[in-house]
Every structure is written in structure tokens, then in C-alpha cells.
Amino acid sequence: MAYIGKEPIVGNFQKCDAISVVNGQAAYTLQVSSTNVVPESANHMLVSLNGVLQAPVTSFTVSSSTLTFASNLATGDVIDFVILLGNVLDIGVPSDDSVTLAKMASGTDGNIISYDASGDPVAIATGNDGQVLTSAGAGAPPAFETLSAGKILQVVQTHKSDTTSTTSESFEDMSGMTVDITPAATSSKILVLISLGGIGSAVGVSTQTIKLVRESTSISIGDAASSRTRTSFSTGPRGDGNHMTNAHYSYLDSPSSTSEQTYKLQWFTQNASGGTTKTGYLNRTGGDSDDDNAPYSRGASSIIVMEIGA
Numbered sequence: 001m002a003y004i005g006k007e008p009i010v011g012n013f014q015k016c017d018a019i020s021v022v023n024g025q026a027a028y029t030l031q032v033s034s035t036n037v038v039p040e041s042a043n044h045m046l047v048s049l050n051g052v053l054q055a056p057v058t059s060f061t062v063s064s065s066t067l068t069f070a071s072n073l074a075t076g077d078v079i080d081f082v083i084l085l086g087n088v089l090d091i092g093v094p095s096d097d098s099v100t101l102a103k104m105a106s107g108t109d110g111n112i113i114s115y116d117a118s119g120d121p122v123a124i125a126t127g128n129d130g131q132v133l134t135s136a137g138a139g140a141p142p143a144f145e146t147l148s149a150g151k152i153l154q155v156v157q158t159h160k161s162d163t164t165s166t167t168s169e170s171f172e173d174m175s176g177m178t179v180d181i182t183p184a185a186t187s188s189k190i191l192v193l194i195s196l197g198g199i200g201s202a203v204g205v206s207t208q209t210i211k212l213v214r215e216s217t218s219i220s221i222g223d224a225a226s227s228r229t230r231t232s233f234s235t236g237p238r239g240d241g242n243h244m245t246n247a248h249y250s251y252l253d254s255p256s257s258t259s260e261q262t263y264k265l266q267w268f269t270q271n272a273s274g275g276t277t278k279t280g281y282l283n284r285t286g287g288d289s290d291d292d293n294a295p296y297s298r299g300a301s302s303i304i305v306m307e308i309g310a
Contacts, residue, residue, distance in 0.1 A: 012084070013083065013085060014084040014086070015032070015081060015082070015083050016031060016032055016081070016082040016083070017031045017034065019067075021073045021074075021075070021076075021077045021078065021079060023075040024073075025072060026068050026070075026071060026073065027066050027068045027069075028066070028068075028079070029067075030062075030065050031065070032084075036065040037084060038064055038065055039084050040084075041056075043056045043057070044086065045067075045082065045083065045085065046082070046083040046085070047059075047067070047079075047081075047082050047083075048081050049069070049078070049079055049080065054069075058070065067082065151308070151309040152307070152308060153307040153308070153309050154306070155306050155307075156181045156304070156306075157179065157303070157304045157305075158176070158177065158302060158303050159300065159301075159302045160175075160176040160177060160283065160301045160302065161283065161300040162176070162283065163282060163283045163288075163298070165281045165282070166267055166279070167278075167279050167280075168267075169269075169270065170268050171209075171211065171266040172266060172267070172268065173264055173266055174210070174264070174266060174267050174282065177264060177282075178262060178263070178265075178303075179263050179264070179305050180260055180261065180263075181260070181261055181263070182258065182259065183255060183258055183261065183307050184258065184307065185258065185309070186257060186258055187256075187309075187310035188308060188309060188310055189252050189253065189254050189307075189308045190252070190253045190254075190261065190306065190308070191251075191253075191305070192252075192253060192263055193250050193304040194212070194247070194250065194265065194302075195247075195302050195303075196235075196246065196247040196248070196299075196301045197244075197246065197299025197300040197301045198246060198281075198282070198284065198285070198299030198301075199235040199245045199246075199247060199282060200244045200281040200282075200284050201278055201279065201281065201286040206270060206271050206278030206279070207235065207269065208234060208268075208269050208280040209229055209231045209267060209270065210231065210232060210233055210235070210247070211230070211231045211232040211233075211266050211267075212232045212249070212251060212263065212264075212265060213263070213264050213265070214255060214261055214262070215261065215262055219232075219253055220251040232251075235247055242285055243285060244283075244284070244285050244297065244299055246299075267280065268280075283299045283300060283301055284296070284297075284299070285297065
């Protein structure tokens with residue numbers, strides 16, 4: 001619940017014990033409850049002498065627990081009071097969970113405060129793009145380290161366990177086989193790993209032609225050769241519709257971008273003997289619907305993309 005009333009002032013306000021003036025003496029010991037106290041500075045004190053507030057530094061100074069007036073006091077002088085203000089810039093100790101991230105910001109973007117074994121701040125480490133925060137072990141301050149070539153920066157996967165099919169005679173997107181990744185640096189490479197758990201076809205006589213695409217660009221495809229289809233890989237026909245053909249493929253791509261990149265598979269099916277186009281299936285056999293028993297298995301497929309630091 002919010003505080004009701006005037007907001008409290010943070011500080012360590014103390015009124016010193018009464019001080020008796022000694023004729024011809026300028027220095028006096030400051031105490032609270034008969035215990036010596038040390039003010040923050042002369043500017044953190046209110047001192048009244050003979051009903052007049054004294055100017056810090058010019059009318060009095062303080063060293064440790066000793067208050068010294070600019071001149072000796074005489075019989076009849078009265079030190080009315082001495083009030084210690086504490087450190088009035090001290091905000092005190094915040095309560096748990098009361099400090100937001102905005103209030104914790106220090107330095108500029110990419111900076112982090114380092115701490116020693118006792119938990120005290122000792123330095124601010126500065127990081128740059130392409131660096132990671134590392135530690136030398138317990139009690140050692142963390143530091144930013146530039147990533148060296150070949151390190152895996154991130155891994156993203158799409159996984160498909162249901163089935164899909166195509167009767168298209170030209171390339172179309174393979175349903176569910178799309179994955180997005182945003183590289184951290186333009187120099188990064190993207191390793192694409194493809195695993196198709198099973199390609200099936202009706203009566204096992206059709207071929208599925210598959211290619212890898214980044215955004216709208218076909219990548220890792222064969223060279224042009226007359227009217228032959230340029231593709232990444234294909235699966236050949238089986239003798240019957242009871243089996244699936246597994247397919248695994250990999251490619252190291254260089255998108256040269258820090259924008260989000262979409263990798264996907266496209267496919268089409270064709271009759272290996274040149275007859276009527278057949279249906280191609282993913283994650284199931286071609287004869288799956290003929291009978292509900294063990295030979296007609298189901299599979300799972302995935303695309304994994306890894307950003308590799310260059």
C-alpha cells in the first residue's frame with residue numbers, strides 16, 4: 001500500500017548531547033547518548049551558538065568527533081544545539097523487489113558492472129556486438145569475449161510429426177517444413193540440417209523432387225542442364241506402397257544479413273515411368289489408407305538451423 005501522508009525524508013538525523021562551554025576553549029567533543037559520533041562533514045551539521053546558526057567551515061569545522069569553532073568561546077557563551085544531518089544524499093536501503101531495471105542502468109548500452117568476491121562493485125565491463133559474457137570462476141569479475149570462428153551462436157528447429165501430401169507437378173511449399181532464424185552478424189553462416197522421416201508414394205512408383213529455399217531464393221541446387229529440373233535432392237520410387245524412403249540433407253549457407261531468414265522445403269511429385277502423376281506423402285507410406293496395421297508406419301521430420309560464428 002502507498003505511504004499515506006508526507007513522504008519521509010531519508011537520512012540519519014541526530015541531536016548531540018548538551019555541550020558545556022569552557023572559557024577560552026574552541027574544540028568540543030560530539031556525543032550522542034554519551035558515545036562519540038562522527039559527522040559526515042561540517043556541511044551536514046546545524047550548530048547554534050548564542051541563538052545564532054553558525055556557517056559551516058567559516059564559523060566551525062569538524063574532524064572526526066571534534067567540533068572546533070573559529071575562535072575560542074568565553075564564559076557566558078551557550079552552545080544551543082548541534083544536530084547531525086547524516087548523509088542527506090543517501091537514499092537508504094531499498095526494500096526487496098523495489099528497484100526496476102531502468103533504475104539499475106549504468107554506463108551505456110553493452111556495459112555491465114563487475115563485482116568482487118565480497119559482492120562490491122569493482123568495474124564496468126563494456127561489450128560489443130558479437131561478444132558474449134564469460135567468467136573466470138568464483139570471485140573473478142566477468143568479462144566480454146569476442147566470439148571466435150566456428151562457435152554455434154544459436155539453434156532453431158521446426159519439427160513435423162503429422163502427415164502431408166502433394167500432387168503438384170511443380171514446386172510448392174512443403175507444409176510445416178519452414179523455420180526462421182535471425183543471424184547476429186552478417187559474417188555468420190547458417191548450417192541447415194534436414195531430416196525427412198519418410199517419403200511415401202501411391203503404389204510406390206512416383207518420385208518426389210525436393211529443394212531448399214531461403215526466403216524466395218533456391219539454394220544448394222544442381223547446375224542447369226537443358227530442361228532438367230534443378231533440385232537439392234529427390235527420393236526414388238519403391239516397389240510397393242508399404243514403405244517409406246528416408247532422406248537427410250545438409251547445407252552451409254551464407255545469407256550475409258542480420259534480418260530474419262526463412263528456410264523452407266519445396267517439392268513436387270512425378271511418375272517415374274512417365275505416366276499419370278501420383279501422390280507423394282510425407283511421414284507416411286503410400287498405402288497407409290489401404291489397411292490399418294503395422295507395415296504402414298508413420299514418421300517425423302525436422303529442419304534444424306544453426307548460426308555459426310565466422
